[in-house]
Amino acid sequence: MSQTASPASAPRRRRRPLRIAAAFLVLLGVAAYVVTQYVTGGPHSQQCKVVAKNPGDDKASYELSPEQAANAATISAVGTTRGMPERAVTIALATSLQESALRNLDHGDRDSLGLFQQRPSKGWGTAAQIVDPVYSSGQFYDHLAEIPGYSRLPLTVAAQRVQRSGFPQAYAKHEPDATLLAAAFTGRAAAVLTCPAPAPAVAGDPKKVRAALVSNFGRKVLPQPDPSQAPASEEVGGPAGPEVSVPVDALPPAEGGRRGWELAQWAVAQAAELHISEVGYAGRVWSAAKADQGWRRADDGSSKAKAKAEEASNDVRIRIAQ
Template identity: 55%
Template sequence: MPRTTSPTRRSRLARITAALVVLAALCGYMTVQYITSSKVVDGCVVESADGSAGERRTFRMSPEQAVNAATIAAVGTSRGMPERAVTIALATALQESGLRNIEHGDRDSLGLFQQRPSQGWGTGKQILDPVYSAGEFYRHLAEVPGYSRLPLTVAAQRVQRSGYPQAYAKHEPDAALLSAALTGRTPAALNCSPPRATAAGADPAKVRAELVRAFGKDVLPAADKAPAEGAGAAGSTAAGIVSVPVPPAPESAEGSGKDAGNGGADRRGWELAHWAVAQSEALRLDRVSYGGRVWEAGAGWRTERDDTGGTDVRIRLAL
């Protein structure tokens, strides 16, 4: 005689099944929140200058998020875009991907800005290149008349065509804090915490290549782009030091002359220095110096007059 399942057992199985379904849904929700969250416990932190009441604002992010944020800022300023454009781009990426270069999204959306190959943003491989995707965002933003004077939600929506345009607004304060640091307006504002003994094996050629990818070919002297194998970078004082000249920032794409948010060699120097700090874990950098301040892995920023680099940003690799 076949064995039958009692009503009590069937009820218990139904409850277990329902609980597993709820647990799976919760796990899925938490995964999405982890991917798109822009807050982390460890990694990198940006601090504002003292406010009128002595208050500081902070924004924490992972090393991966810091690399992507610094890349977005570098691509913008290298195109002559003002700080407001960088703020719009960062707020958009915070909403769309949490500053993570994700390989999935709604339909065929990809990358930092969730751009879609089917909508003409480029191939999947191109969109997953942060330099390319940021460049495409700025290209479309520059075509929006008066974008710098529009509310951030309106400017971002003109580019993104999102189903939830108001969602960009909640990221504006953090994006403004990030852009002030990453475009160099707030000196020594970005600190990352890789171990003091950063893993050795850094590649000077890779550091120079990433600088050129983010900031353009003119960021380094011609002789510094392809040094002889085994030699230190041209313009550097020793092997393992990449010395980056600090020219005036490029002219703004909006308006005439230098944009107030981009002008000045000092600001350009801090932009380059913060880029290097953001890249410290990815590129295995253990020291960055500029403007009488020195950042070291595991220690952060301190004041230390270092005249050996002149007005250059000096980046030391863990070799």
């Protein structure tokens, strides 16, 4: 005996697909939010920040996670160490912003990996090499340098000739942010990068700081042991201790100042990874204890003798958490 659906049950059945569709849309929204927070670090996560100081550009700024800042600093350091101009660094940063959001990814489209989503199957290197930020950055600059007149090309054209992407216009939208980051990490813009304090109560290792400096900038970044003096230090850059000093006074004043700020802001960007507690240069100090205040004058809360020593020093001082 068949039963006829009541008038009340039919609308309920019709509403069920609508509820399922609504629930599916909510799940999609949650998934999109999670992906966004993963890429950006989330709205409540502590962020590094670069603020422009150029006239007429007072409001330009860019926020990025400590991981992204460390990768951006490495990309820049590899470029300048190879003698590449700031324009090349800008192109590299814009490319990495598009390809990986400045994250060293262990996955991607097909076999793409790393900061620039380079593919082992296309001759960029082994998988292990490509996920090394220093290696992958070097590979990008090597290919960029082979493009005649790359510095005069539109950024998206230069990047595309290296990457051969399926979305050749995608790089252009990152140029303003990449330009801001390049000015900071090449040292042209002084005291514009601040980062949150690294994890408390975690001691750093001076050897790891020296090793990172050499990896990013080459062995000449640190003073070499004098073989005529005994006993010679076993470590490049001096004996172990809570502070690493990087001299820049051998360069002409203009180049020395830029190089100094390049190194100083590199160190701030690496603070979370290397547990750096303080960076000092040119009479200015960034410290983990007062990270929210950014770069302060050395005489702010310091003794007069210490402030005077900071002003006179041409070294970049990197103090490691103990």
